[in-house]
Amino acid sequence: MEKETQTYFFPDDGRIPNHSDFPLVVYQNALKDTGLAEQIVIRHGWSNSWSGSVFPYHHYHSNTHEVLIALRGEAVIQFGGEKGAAVIPFKSGDAVVIPAGVGHKKLSSSPDFTVLGAYPGGVQYDMKTGKPNEREEAVKQIKQAALPTNDPITGKREPLLEIWVK
Template sequence: MNKADVETMGIPNNPDLPLLLYRGSLVDFTNTCAEQFKKNNWTNSWKNGVFDYHHYHSNTHEVLGIVSGEATITFGGENGEKVTVRKGDAVVIPAGVGHKRESASSDFQVVGAYPNGRDHDMKTVDSNERDALKAIQRVPFPETDPIFGGDGPLVEIWSNVNQET
């Protein structure tokens, strides 16, 4: 997603940080997925699916670990990109990036978590986008990658993005 796509149908997205998709990065599932995130200080975990409407979190980043099944999720709002995720994949969603489940297998389940166990807000296209964008820009940078820890791709990629802006 590029900066020109930041404001898409009431979803602010993130003007700087890219969504990260780790294909097949999870080898253990469900309870051990939450433990992997916890080991890397991504906590306040939950297990469920993904909502079937566009929403985002303006106050925290989020990781989704796909622990069973598969789904197609639109990231970035109404005109965003549709991505099929499967068991073993993980997605790191920067604060502000919209996500919506388009379709899913009957056994689709994810484990979600947040850096430093932050509480998340729930924003939709009806939310005040201007205020949300200000909040998104104040979200702290994660200290670790939820899958790979301090040396993970998130730390390198997002640090480099922050240096370029």
């Protein structure tokens, strides 16, 4: 069964670098049983997982890509920084793979909104907020972030690596 995906590219907005080569990949209705989300991503090589919400301010990770899976509730998340063109409704069962450097911020959510986050190879993620003094090092790190071995949802190359490695 093919998951429905959308992709979004974001230019560097001066504060949030975003990723020049890899788009954000959104999977609608990625998982029917969100109770299995953590087991699925771990089996597919994505770990160092956590569950909670998404920060209500723009932030990004420069040293790794991230998958977010909505476990419960719904939210509206802005991607790409202050000038980010994608304001995406995110509901239970949806997933998104965020390339290193791509900003994300929760704009609103239901009280029960909960996501699972995980990283390829269990990388210990850094936290960047677009401060000028972090930019130079962050831009270098983004280019060096390791490509995942598998798509966190399907466990195969596709669709993620088919989209990212063209």
